[in-house]
Amino acid sequence: MPKSMNEIFDYLNSLFPEAALQFDEAVPCVIVPAALIKEVALQARDDQELLFDTLMCLSGVDNADETLGAVYHLDSMTHRHKLTLKVIVPATAPHIPSVDRVWRIAEWHEREAFDLIGVIFDGNSDLRRILLPEDWEGHPLRKDYEVPEFYNGMKVPY
Amino acid sequence: MGLLSKQFDDGNIVLTSVEGVLNWARLCSLWQMSFGLACCAIEMMAASASHNDIMRFGVLPRPSPRQCDVMIVAGTVTLKMATRLKRLYEQMAEPRYVVSMGSCSNCGGPYWEHGYHVLKGVDRVVPVDVYIPGCPPRPEALLEGWMRLQEKVREFTLVKPEGQHA
Numbered sequence: 001m002p003k004s005m006n007e008i009f010d011y012l013n014s015l016f017p018e019a020a021l022q023f024d025e026a027v028p029c030v031i032v033p034a035a036l037i038k039e040v041a042l043q044a045r046d047d048q049e050l051l052f053d054t055l056m057c058l059s060g061v062d063n064a065d066e067t068l069g070a071v072y073h074l075d076s077m078t079h080r081h082k083l084t085l086k087v088i089v090p091a092t093a094p095h096i097p098s099v100d101r102v103w104r105i106a107e108w109h110e111r112e113a114f115d116l117i118g119v120i121f122d123g124n125s126d127l128r129r130i131l132l133p134e135d136w137e138g139h140p141l142r143k144d145y146e147v148p149e150f151y152n153g154m155k156v157p158y
Numbered sequence: 159m160g161l162l163s164k165q166f167d168d169g170n171i172v173l174t175s176v177e178g179v180l181n182w183a184r185l186c187s188l189w190q191m192s193f194g195l196a197c198c199a200i201e202m203m204a205a206s207a208s209h210n211d212i213m214r215f216g217v218l219p220r221p222s223p224r225q226c227d228v229m230i231v232a233g234t235v236t237l238k239m240a241t242r243l244k245r246l247y248e249q250m251a252e253p254r255y256v257v258s259m260g261s262c263s264n265c266g267g268p269y270w271e272h273g274y275h276v277l278k279g280v281d282r283v284v285p286v287d288v289y290i291p292g293c294p295p296r297p298e299a300l301l302e303g304w305m306r307l308q309e310k311v312r313e314f315t316l317v318k319p320e321g322q323h324a
Contacts, residue, residue, distance in 0.1 A: 132275065133238045140274045147274045151237050158270045158278045 002081040005030070008050065015043060029071070029084035037072075037087050038097040038123075044074060044083065045102055051078045055103035060113025064143045068094040068119050070110075089119070098123035116141040177315055184227070184253075185311040187216040188304075191226035191250065193243070195233025198260040198294040202232045205297035212297075215304060223249040228307065229284075230300075234262040234269065235277040247284045253314065257303055258286045261293045268293070 003011070009023045009030050019040070022031040032040050044052040052074035061069040072085040087096050098121040100107040110121040111130040118139030121127060129136065135152075138145055148156055174182075194202055205212045206219065220226050223246045235243060247256070258280050261267035266278035280286060287310055290303040 133241075145274070152241060154237060154240055154277060154282055156237070156274065156278075158266060 002079050003049070004081075005083060008081070008083050011049060012040065012043070015047075016040065024086070027084065027086070029086045031086045031088065034087050034089050034096050037070075037085070038099055038102065040085065041072070041099045041102045044085075049079075050083075051076045052083060053077050055099070055105050055109070058099075058106055058109035058113065060117030060119045060141070062091075062117055062141065062143050063088065066091050068117060070096055070113060070119055070121075072099070094119045095122050097121070098125075098127075100124050115139070118142060181312050181314050184314075185308040187218070188227045188255070188307070188311070189218045189220050189225060191223050191229045191246070192219045192221075193229055193231050193233075193246075195231070195235060195239065196260075196262060196294075198232035198262070201294045201297055202230060202259065202300060205300045210297040210301060212301060212304065215301075215308070217304070223247070224251060226250055227253070228255045228257060230257045230259055231263040231280045231286075232259040232294075234267065235280050235283075236275050237277055238275070240277045240280075240283050243280070244283045255287045255307060255310070256280070256284050257288045257290065257300075257307060259290045259300060259303070260295055261291065264289050264291065 005028055006023070009021065012030065013021050016036065016039070019033060019036050024031055044050045054075040054077060056073040056075050057071075058073075059071045061071060063069055067088050068091050069086060069088045074083040074085065076082070089096055096119055098106065098110055100110060100121075100123070107125060108130055110124050111127060113119050114121060114124075114127055115129045115131050116139055128134070132140070137148065150156060192199075192202070204210065206217075223229070227250075229247060229250065231243065247254070258264050262269065262276070263280040266273060266276050269276035270278055277283065288303045288307045290299050292299050295303075
């Protein structure tokens with residue numbers, strides 16, 4: 001049976017009473033503490049009531065208030081319902097446990113979020129840059145990113 | 159002035175200079191290194207297709223830089239690609255030419271201000287002979303640019319021009 005996101009939130013809350021999950025009405029999404037994201041992801045994938053077998057998208061976010069984050073868009077082929085999870089971490093220590101063993105597709109999504117935003121996904125099997133050159137400095141989609149004057153002797157600004 | 163205008167009436171004789179015949183041969187067989195990087199590459203392919211048929215100018219796309227005379231930089235040159243582009247240009251045999259096709263490779267195009275990753279003009283890494291404006295340029299524009307390049311090859315000289323001394 002498909003569930004609304006409110007019903008899924010209540011169900012997850014009953015499974016993780018200690019986790020202090022929050023529901024954001026505006027977006028809407030479920031905010032999960034970083035330390036628990038892998039457990040919640042595994043539960044969301046394997047629980048017979050949820051069966052989120054597909055990670056449609058994983059995005060890195062700079063919230064512009066000294067925090068970074070990751071957003072997980074989940075979809076269930078069986079139940080035909082959707083769920084959005086959000087993790088918020090401080091920009092000074094942006095560590096989030098990797099979910100690439102839960103959904104294999106997360107591997108390169110996490111690499112992209114690491115490359116452009118600088119979120120570090122602990123446990124990712126291959127956390128290298130994916131789009132930018134390996135010797136690039138910084139994470140260019142951060143709000144406070146400043147374009148370098150030169151890259152390998154090539155002038156960058158117009 | 160074309161080559162055949164100097165032909166004698168009585169048959170199989172053409173009077174020209176060595177440079178003239180060498181340049182004529184070269185400008186009629188400029189082999190192209192395909193460097194399709196973005197949407198400009200689609201127009202470059204359209205120029206090769208039957209409507210425009212750039213092959214009638216002797217343009218032959220080659221997969222190796224060592225067999226090419228001209229590099230058509232068609233599209234957005236990222237900084238990551240610029241390193242490779244310079245390496246491939248250096249592998250081409252001289253004399254070699256570069257055609258910069260489209261706004262992106264001319265000056266950065268729409269990425270000129272906020273494109274942290276885009277090279278603002280391919281002339282920052284390799285010397286460019288012909289710039290073709292447009293976003294993307296139509297195949298006709300590429301043909302026009304190609305004929306400009308042919309004019310440039312026609313003027314090529316092995317000896318120093320008069321009035322210039324080392």
